[in-house]
Amino acid sequence: MKPAKTLALSMLALGLLVAEPALADSASLSVINWWTAGSEAKAMNVLVQMMKAEGVNIKNDAIAGGGGAQARTILKTRLMEGEIPGAAQIKGVEIQQWGKTGLLANVDAAAKAGDWDKNIPAEIDNYMKYRGNYVAAPMDLHRLNWLWYNRAVLAKAGITAPPQSWKELLADLAKVKAKGIIPMAGGGNGWMIATEFDPIALETGGPAWYREVFVKLDPQAINSPTMVKALERLRQIEAYTPKSLAGRTWNYDTGLVAHGQAAFQIMGDWANGQFEFLGVTPGGPKVGCVAFPGTAKEFIYNVDSFIFFRQHNPAQEAAVVKLAETMTSPKFQLLFNKYKGSIPDLMNVSLKGYNPCQQKSRVQFLEASKDQGLVPSFSQNMSTYGPTTGAFIDSLDQFYTSNESPQAAAAAMAKRVEVAKSQD
Numbered sequence: 127m128k129p130a131k132t133l134a135l136s137m138l139a140l141g142l143l144v145a146e147p148a149l150a151d152s153a154s155l156s157v158i159n160w161w162t163a164g165s166e167a168k169a170m171n172v173l174v175q176m177m178k179a180e181g182v183n184i185k186n187d188a189i190a191g192g193g194g195a196q197a198r199t200i201l202k203t204r205l206m207e208g209e210i211p212g213a214a215q216i217k218g219v220e221i222q223q224w225g226k227t228g229l230l231a232n233v234d235a236a237a238k239a240g241d242w243d244k245n246i247p248a249e250i251d252n253y254m255k256y257r258g259n260y261v262a263a264p265m266d267l268h269r270l271n272w273l274w275y276n277r278a279v280l281a282k283a284g285i286t287a288p289p290q291s292w293k294e295l296l297a298d299l300a301k302v303k304a305k306g307i308i309p310m311a312g313g314g315n316g317w318m319i320a321t322e323f324d325p326i327a328l329e330t331g332g333p334a335w336y337r338e339v340f341v342k343l344d345p346q347a348i349n350s351p352t353m354v355k356a357l358e359r360l361r362q363i364e365a366y367t368p369k370s371l372a373g374r375t376w377n378y379d380t381g382l383v384a385h386g387q388a389a390f391q392i393m394g395d396w397a398n399g400q401f402e403f404l405g406v407t408p409g410g411p412k413v414g415c416v417a418f419p420g421t422a423k424e425f426i427y428n429v430d431s432f433i434f435f436r437q438h439n440p441a442q443e444a445a446v447v448k449l450a451e452t453m454t455s456p457k458f459q460l461l462f463n464k465y466k467g468s469i470p471d472l473m474n475v476s477l478k479g480y481n482p483c484q485q486k487s488r489v490q491f492l493e494a495s496k497d498q499g500l501v502p503s504f505s506q507n508m509s510t511y512g513p514t515t516g517a518f519i520d521s522l523d524q525f526y527t528s529n530e531s532p533q534a535a536a537a538a539m540a541k542r543v544e545v546a547k548s549q550d
């Protein structure tokens with residue numbers, strides 16, 4: 127497999143290269159994102175409608191590709207052509223890189239109006255600031271470490287309760303296979319493989335090791351017996367995932383589980399939104415959710431946030447601040463997250479009308495925050511960005527789609543990450 131294509135350009139250089147803005151349609155602001163699944167589009171429509179009510183036209187600029195690699199590339203290309211969007215979906219530590227370009231708008235006024243530093247947990251709020259000023263706003267809080275399952279398929283295979291341990295998961299996968307049903311839906315592309323590996327790594331090494339690897343990028347933790355063990359587990363999952371699902375999207379896989387054509391899917395709770403969209407409520411009679419085995423007390427978090435761009439007239443500047451304010455308002459966050467499958471970033475709003483998996487997500491977030499159990503998702507760009515995230519994803523993709531040994535893959539991963547660090 128070829129390494130993930132990244133636009134090799136430092137953020138600082140990007141700031142200098144950006145062309146003079148073309149005079150855009152001042153009545154409409156483009157909001158770049160990668161939300162093209164049915165549930166995602168429905169959730170985004172909440173933003174479009176609410177902004178319309180505020181007198182601001184939003185263009186929902188959705189660029190296909192789960193994980194957003196394509197969306198990020200297109201964002202840079204557009205900027206170089208002088209096309210300045212209102213906002214773009216950028217997450218985690220990458221927000222700091224964008225801050226360096228000097229292209230971002232200051233939305234302190236929105237943060238003040240919504241009391242972000244009081245209403246949003248510090249783990250999330252801190253990401254939104256560059257050098258003390260707010261330049262981004264969060265819209266949701268996703269949990270990665272979930273296992274989704276179809277109840278009828280499990281019953282058919284003689285499984286009475288969802289797996290709670292790695293051993294049980296493997297036994298259940300074997301039972302489903304024996305019935306001629308797809309045990310695990312997944313493996314569509316590098317990003318999906320990394321997304322599945324995320325909870326496997328946490329389960330294998332625990333939160334402290336997870337941080338050594340994916341936050342501190344410690345070569346010894348990466349090329350370690352724990353990583354080898356985690357990769358062996360990924361190999362075991364791969365063995366229960368049909369090759370024919372390569373190239374399929376995460377939401378296609380969610381459909382397989384929803385319709386009883388597959389037993390399990392390992393995916394963040396954007397799958398929760400998609401199950402709802404398909405008419406099956408997770409936690410209801412057809413589909414269940416359980417914390418990924420061995421990670422019940424932990425919470426791998428993924429926060430979708432948007433950076434805002436400086437505009438060329440006061441009306442648009444004001445519209446951008448309004449956008450930031452709306453994205454973080456209780457009314458918007460309640461409705462948006464209901465469709466998205468996630469929970470609001472605002473911990474003080476009630477989750478009335480949310481499904482049992484979402485209710486559980488908030489409880490687990492609050493418990494994990496007290497217990498050192500919160501970790502930023504590497505696969506969703508929360509702990510690293512660009513070349514470094516790419517180094518992990520490429521290594522996992524290479525391993526998954528070849529006969530590479532776990533030992534060789536762990537060593538190659540450590541090497542790739544070192545190279546990526548030197549490019550930063």
Ligand code: GAL
Pocket residue numbers: 160161162166191192193194268376396428429430506
């Ligand atoms: C993630 C994003 C989620 C979800 C997913 C699939 O990176 O954070 O909100 O939409 O991609 O598109």
